[in-house]
Amino acid sequence: MGCGSCSSSKDGGKPGGCKxxxxxxxxxxxxxxxxDWLLNLPFSDPESTCKVIEISFxxxxxxxxxxxxxxxxxxxxxxxxxxxxSGFDVGEVSLTGELVRLQLKKKGxxxxxxxxxxxxxxxxxxxxxxxxxxxxxxxxxxxxSRAIARQLNVQMKLSEVEIQADGKKGTFFYTADDRVDFRExxxxxxxxxxxxxxxxxxxxxxxxxxxxxxxxxGRELCCSTWLNDFKSVNTTAARYQNxxxxxxxxxxxxxxxxxxxxxxxxxxLDALQQFPDYAETLDTAMGxxxxxxxxxxxxxxxxILPNNSKH
Numbered sequence: 532m533g534c535g536s537c538s539s540s541k542d543g544g545k546p547g548g549c550k551x552x553x554x555x556x557x558x559x560x561x562x563x564x565x566x567d568w569l570l571n572l573p574f575s576d577p578e579s580t581c582k583v584i585e586i587s588f589x590x591x592x593x594x595x596x597x598x599x600x601x602x603x604x605x606x607x608x609x610x611x612x613x614x615x616x617s618g619f620d621v622g623e624v625s626l627t628g629e630l631v632r633l634q635l636k637k638k639g640x641x642x643x644x645x646x647x648x649x650x651x652x653x654x655x656x657x658x659x660x661x662x663x664x665x666x667x668x669x670x671x672x673x674x675x676s677r678a679i680a681r682q683l684n685v686q687m688k689l690s691e692v693e694i695q696a697d698g699k700k701g702t703f704f705y706t707a708d709d710r711v712d713f714r715e716x717x718x719x720x721x722x723x724x725x726x727x728x729x730x731x732x733x734x735x736x737x738x739x740x741x742x743x744x745x746x747x748x749g750r751e752l753c754c755s756t757w758l759n760d761f762k763s764v765n766t767t768a769a770r771y772q773n774x775x776x777x778x779x780x781x782x783x784x785x786x787x788x789x790x791x792x793x794x795x796x797x798x799x800l801d802a803l804q805q806f807p808d809y810a811e812t813l814d815t816a817m818g819x820x821x822x823x824x825x826x827x828x829x830x831x832x833x834x835i836l837p838n839n840s841k842h
Contacts, residue, residue: 564591564625564756564757565585565625565626565630565634567607567626567627567628567630568630569628569629569630570627570628570630580628580629581627581628581629581631581632581642582598582599582600583596583597583598583599583631583632583635583642583647584596584597584598584599584605584611584624584626584627584631584650585624585625585626585627585631585634586611586613586622586623586624586625586650587622587623587624587625588620588622588623588693589691589693591625592691592740592741593693594625595622595648596631596634596635596640596647597611597613597614597622597647597648597649597650598647598648598649598650599649599650600649600650601650601652603652603653605624605627605650605653606624606627607624607625607626607627608623608624609623609624609653610622610623610624610653610654610658610659610662611623611624611650611651611652611653611654612650612651612652612653612654612655612658612696613648613649613650613651614648614649614650614651615695615696615697615699615700616695616699616700616727616729617699617700617727618695618696618697618699618700619651619658619695619696619697620695620696620697621654621658621659621662621696658696661696661697661698662696664698665694665695665696665697665698666694668694668698669692669693669694672692672694672701672724673689673691673692675723675724676689676692676703676720676724677689679716679719679720679723680716683715683716683719685711685712685713685716686707686708686709686711687705687706687707687711688705688706688707688738689703689704689705690704690705690706690733690738690741690742691703691704691741692704694726695726698726699726699727700726700727700728700729701720701724701726701727701728701729702729702731703720703728703729703730703731704731704732704733704737704738704741705730705731705732705733706732706733706734706735706738707732713730716730717730734761735785735786735787736754736761736785736787736790737754737761738785739752739754739755739783739784739785740752740754740755740758741755742784743755744784746783746784746789746791747780748791752783752784753790753791754785754790758790761790762790762793764787764788764789764790764792764793765788766781766788768788768792768793768796769781769788769792771796771799771800771803772792772795772796772799773824773825773826774792799827802827803825803827805830806825806827806832810822810832813834815836817836817837817838818836818837818838819837820834820835820836821834821835822834823835
């Protein structure tokens, strides 16, 4: 967990408890935090350095890339004003330099794309003030938007609302099982909240990441702190690891199988290759023994005989 003494300070809302200014190693102050291990390495050609900067919004729950067309140098944790929809938005610098190129390649984004939005300036005091006013509206808008959706009988679940810093646009994140007709809903939202409405559907795992929480291991959810690549998980992974198929214990807060079931799966698969194939049954003098368990740590195979005695 992030440090419990974190509180907003006067320098633009940076956490003051751990003194890491938005770079908590636990991710409590900034979700999906990335350590820039290339930051202090010298480069022979400064002109070839990456001019794209990764900006985080809403404490890291959303990250996007913006081109730095200014001559200013931005450090991690700086607040910058970027291009928005018919206005500007305010975000926090989460990554700069060469490591951004690796992130661009990982996410399939073209570094020289002409459609990439630009950084306008370092956020001024006025920008920060407008930004804080817009953010203070989000909880009220979320509660009101949920009530409107229930009145209109729209079959969806709103999980988060993000208002652009200048208050001109609102992004409503929701989950739904079926296709949803938003025509009437968007009209009501735009009229009540006086914003340009964007409805964005997310998966149930993305919803759990936005909500956050503590897992059964006692740590913050992986999807809230560092995991952003959700791979499919099935009960076969549990069987290979000799886990009891208990849906309640194997499910995370999203209601799906826990992502951590895949973490040690490759190790188990490698270890299982040392065990003989086609050894599910053994013919013995006492009868046919059936395999019930493989202990990869002790290199033992457990069989049960017809009289229920294990060997």
